[in-house]
Amino acid sequence: MLVPSCDPPSRTDGYGVTDARAGWGKQLRLPDFFIIGAAKAGTTSLYDMLARHPGVFLPSRKEPEFFARDDLYAEGIENYAWMFDPARPDQLTGEGSTLYSLSPLFPDTASRIARHVPQARFIYVLRHPVERAYSFYIQLVKNYQNATGDYVVHRRFEDFVLPEFHARAAPRAKVLAPFNAHFPDTPELCLAGSDYLMQIRAYLAHVPRERMLFLKFEDFRRDREAVTKRVCDFLGLPPMEGHPAEAGRRNVSRDHFDRLGEQLAMDTLRNRAGLLWKFRGMLPTSLRQRLRERALARAPRVEFLHEPPAMLPETRALLEQRFAVQIPELSQLTGLDLAEWGLDLPRDQMHPTAVLDANRFPALR
Structure with missing residues (x-):
């Protein structure tokens, strides 16, 4: 989307890049659409899949966060627009800052986007809020x-x-x-990023409902092809060639903790092996791998502190009460079937202003 520049360019942008190409009064290329969130709802995978569409240009920086952060916004729109310059005239451009659905922590996001990109479209992926x-x-x-x-x-x-x-x-x-x-x-x-009604209302105060597409993370995991087709239809794009599942999973935290746990376990074995560890390179690779797997399997269970503890059942129950009250209106507003979230609690168990009272968590005191 081309818009006229309205701010004089600054010398160095907030992303650590000096760019003298932007001139005061030039036509700026800005996003045609935004994937605004929610964080941890598959937006990275969706972004990667759309980046493979020949009719779309997406910058390598998925989350520039320009419209949410005061420090970046103060640098001026030119220092944001340059990252869309490589797009061809026949391509749509977009970005995927999940900070854009964290109202009220970043309260001016929607109004800023509406000011600079009044015809933009918005894609919002929802996940079980807890x-x-x-x-x-x-x-x-x-x-x-x-x-x-x-x-x-x-x-x-x-x-x-x-x-x-x-x-x-x-x-x-x-x-x-x-x-x-x-x-x-x-x-x-x-918690704010799971308050979907709050986020949607922040945008509907500035943009019409028909320019917002609501998706469900659980649907995306089950059938990426169908969800990707909905996105392409919404953006006026032809269907993607190839299978969207080829993009694979991205940004999976479980992989991080598994790798870290194995690394820490190997550190423990290294310390126990002492000088023998230095001679492991003399063994054939296949034998070294088998010994490594056997040693890890037989190693005593060590409780590492690197992995976050599970959410307490009391926490889950109270958060479900907090978010359950939103489900009827949220379903009606988005057109999504949210029954699989299991938050259709009896009305007397819904508490929209539920306070997370520490007295309910004696195990933590």
Whole structure:
């Protein structure tokens, strides 16, 4: 989508790139569509699949986060638009910042997009809200471990979402990666992205309903081809050639913790083997691999601290109460069948303003 430039260019953009191509008053190429989330709902896989469509150009940076973050937005629209310059005139452009569905943590996102790209379309993938919130927590842990090399989990999920425990939990420097510095460390960090009605209403205040496509993560996992066809139809694109499943899974946290657990187990074996470890390279590769697998299988079970603990049943129950009240309206607004989420609780068990009371969690006290 071409729009006129309205802001003078700055010298260096917030992405660490100096770009003198953008001139004041030139036509800017901006996204035709946005995949706004939800985080941990398959948006990376969807983005990768759309990037393979010949009629679509997507930048290598999936999540530029320009319209959500005040620091990046202050740099000016030109410092965002340059990443869409390589698109051909006959291609649609888009991006996939999941920060765009984290209202009220980033409250100006929808209005900013509407100001600069008033004809844009929006794709929003929903996932079981409690599962999504916990998965987002897992991603935060993974980000911190990858960025710092500190593999101890310093906060449980409850330490993030229970206000009382959050107040005395490990400091943000021990739980949030440096590149997540823009995240506010509040109990809503993991939960706001699952408040789908809040996010949708933020956009409907600025764009008509027909320019929003709602998808379900669970449908995407079952039948990527059908969901991808819906996306192409929504964007006015011809069907994709090839099978969408070829894009594979992306951004799977389970793989990270499995690899890390194996690495830590090997470190333990290395320490036990002592000097013998140095001579392992003298063995044939096939024999070395068999010995390695046998040693790992026979190694005593070590409880590593690298893997986040499971969500407590009490937490799940209370969060289900919080989100269940949204289901009837959410289903009607999105046109999605949400019955498989299992949140159709009796009305007397729905608590839209449920407080995560620490007194209900004696095991954590």
